[in-house]
Amino acid sequence: MPMARAVLSLGANLGDRAGALRGAIEALKDDGLVARSVLYETPPWGPVEQPPYLNAVVVVRGDRDAAGWLARAHELEQAAGRTREVRWGARTLDVDVVTVTGDDGAPVLSDDPALTLPHPRAHERAFVLVPWLSLDPTAVLPGRGRVADLVAALPPEDVAAVARWEHLQ
Numbered sequence: 001m002p003m004a005r006a007v008l009s010l011g012a013n014l015g016d017r018a019g020a021l022r023g024a025i026e027a028l029k030d031d032g033l034v035a036r037s038v039l040y041e042t043p044p045w046g047p048v049e050q051p052p053y054l055n056a057v058v059v060v061r062g063d064r065d066a067a068g069w070l071a072r073a074h075e076l077e078q079a080a081g082r083t084r085e086v087r088w089g090a091r092t093l094d095v096d097v098v099t100v101t102g103d104d105g106a107p108v109l110s111d112d113p114a115l116t117l118p119h120p121r122a123h124e125r126a127f128v129l130v131p132w133l134s135l136d137p138t139a140v141l142p143g144r145g146r147v148a149d150l151v152a153a154l155p156p157e158d159v160a161a162v163a164r165w166e167h168l169q
């Protein structure tokens with residue numbers, strides 16, 4: 001199995017939000033956690049009215065391909081007690097695969113609905129881009145450009161609303 005690097009977005013807005021995110025980040029240490037952002041509190045994105053989220057972004061590198069990272073994301077969601085709910089609705093833990101890069105440096109590109117890469121909505125989500133930029137100022141979202149430029153292109157109020165969560169660590 002080739003090594004691949006993945007950027008994962010973690011979010012929670014039900015129950016013990018910080019516990020769910022920290023538990024997932026802790027578990028990822030066994031999978032090759034490379035870097036993690038701090039936790040951010042973010043207003044809910046999308047059409048569903050729901051409580052604020054805590055979000056974080058992590059970089060992992062390990063012995064999995066893109067499908068393997070998606071399977072790991074689903075395991076972490078299950079471990080946090082996630083059940084089926086409405087699209088874009090509240091959840092105890094959501095883990096999205098933002099982008100996957102092979103060890104040759106080439107991004108994995110996919111339009112498979114079961115695993116679309118890069119994640120098709122990451123470029124417009126301040127709750128993904130701001131934490132990602134904080135842990136990797138040189139980050140690039142394949143096909144969309146530098147994360148720093150994508151953040152600069154967002155409405156400033158969206159960026160300002162992604163608040164470093166003070167009760168961390």
Ligand SMILES: Nc1ncnc2c1ncn2[C@@H]1O[C@H](COP(=O)(O)OP(=O)(O)OP(=O)(O)O)[C@@H](O)[C@H]1O
Nearest residue numbers: 087088094095096097098113114115116117119121
């Ligand atoms: N890059 C990806 N990361 C995670 N899931 C993906 C990805 N591409 C496609 N999917 C598929 O999307 C399905 C639905 O995911 P989920 O319920 O988490 O969506 P959502 O979080 O409500 O919406 P969004 O994808 O906009 O964050 C998953 O079962 C998965 O197969």
Ligand SMILES: Nc1nc2c(c(=O)[nH]1)N=C(CO)CN2
Nearest residue numbers: 011042043044045053088127
């Ligand atoms: N701020 C924020 N909003 C969301 C999030 C999330 O993680 N953070 N996840 C969603 C699931 O699709 C929908 N909306």
